[in-house]
Amino acid sequence: NAGVTQTPKFQVLKTGQSMTLQCAQDMNHEYMSWYRQDPGMGLRLIHYSVGAGITDQGEVPNGYNVSRSTTEDFPLRLLSAAPSQTSVYFCASSYLLPLTGGWNTEAFFGQGTRLTVV
Amino acid sequence: AQKVTQAQTEISVVEKEDVTLDCVYETRDTTYYLFWYKQPPSGELVFLIRRNSFDEQNEISGRYSWNFQKSTSSFNFTITASQVVDSAVYFCALVPASGQGAQKLVFGQGTRLTINP
Numbered sequence: 640n641a642g643v644t645q646t647p648k649f650q651v652l653k654t655g656q657s658m659t660l661q662c663a664q665d666m667n668h669e670y671m672s673w674y675r676q677d678p679g680m681g682l683r684l685i686h687y688s689v690g691a692g693i694t695d696q697g698e699v700p701n702g703y704n705v706s707r708s709t710t711e712d713f714p715l716r717l718l719s720a721a722p723s724q725t726s727v728y729f730c731a732s733s734y735l736l737p738l739t740g741g742w743n744t745e746a747f748f749g750q751g752t753r754l755t756v757v
Numbered sequence: 758a759q760k761v762t763q764a765q766t767e768i769s770v771v772e773k774e775d776v777t778l779d780c781v782y783e784t785r786d787t788t789y790y791l792f793w794y795k796q797p798p799s800g801e802l803v804f805l806i807r808r809n810s811f812d813e814q815n816e817i818s819g820r821y822s823w824n825f826q827k828s829t830s831s832f833n834f835t836i837t838a839s840q841v842v843d844s845a846v847y848f849c850a851l852v853p854a855s856g857q858g859a860q861k862l863v864f865g866q867g868t869r870l871t872i873n874p
Contacts, residue, residue, distance in 0.1 A: 669858065679866055679867075680866060682850075682864040683864070684861060684862070688860070697861065731860075733858045734858060735858035742858075744807070745792075745859055746792075746804075746862055748801065751801065751802075753800075
C-alpha cells in the first residue's frame with residue numbers, strides 16, 4: 640500500500656501564479672485534510688472533507704480551494720499564490736471505527752510538499 | 758474551542774538522559790483523542806500514540822512512556838535513556854470525539870528535541 644501520496648514534493652511559484660497540490664490515498668478512508676506547517680506554529684488545518692462531495696473550511700482557508708470528487712483524491716488549489724503561502728503542506732487521511740466505549744481513529748500523513756512563493 | 762500548548766520550544770540533552778516533553782490541552786468536549794507525532798529531520802510525520810479521553814491508563818512502549826492526567830489536562834511524553842535518533846520535532850495534537858474522525862487535528866506548536874552524543 641502506498642498510503643497517502645502527495646505531489647509534487649517541492650515547488651517554486653511566482654506571486655500570482657496558480658497551482659494544484661495533489662493528494663491521493665489508497666486506504667479507502669472517508670476523511671481527508673490539508674494542513675500547512677509554519678515555523679513555531681505547528682500544523683494548521685486549511686480544509687477538510689468527510690466524504691466524496693463534502694468539504695469544509697478549517698482554521699486558515701483563505702486563498703485555497705478544495706474539491707473531493709472521489710474518495711481517493713483531495714487536491715488543494717492555490718488560486719493566486721502569495722509569499723504568505725510559503726509553507727510546507729501536508730495531506731492526511733483518516734478513518735473512524737466504533738469500539739467499546741467510544742471510537743478508534745488515526746490520521747495518516749503524506750510526505751509533505753515544500754512550497755516557496757517568490 | 759480546542760487548544761494545545763507545548764510550552765517547550767526547544768530542548769537539548771546529552772545522550773542517555775531522560776527527557777519529558779510537556780503537552781497541555783484545552784477542550785470543552787467530554788470525549789476526545791490525544792496524539793503524539795514525531796517529525797524527524799527528513800520531514801515526514803510519524804504517529805507515536807493515540808489516547809482516548811476515557812482511558813487514563815499510562816502507557817509504556819520501550820523507551821517511550823506517556824502520562825495522561827485529565828485533572829490537569831496534560832498528556833506528557835517521556836523518553837528514557839535518550840538516543841541521537843530521537844532528535845526530532847515532536848507534536849502533541851487533539852481531536853474532539855463525538856463521532857468525529859481525525860480529520861480536524863489541533864496541533865501544538867511542537868518541541869524540537871536535540872540529543873547530543
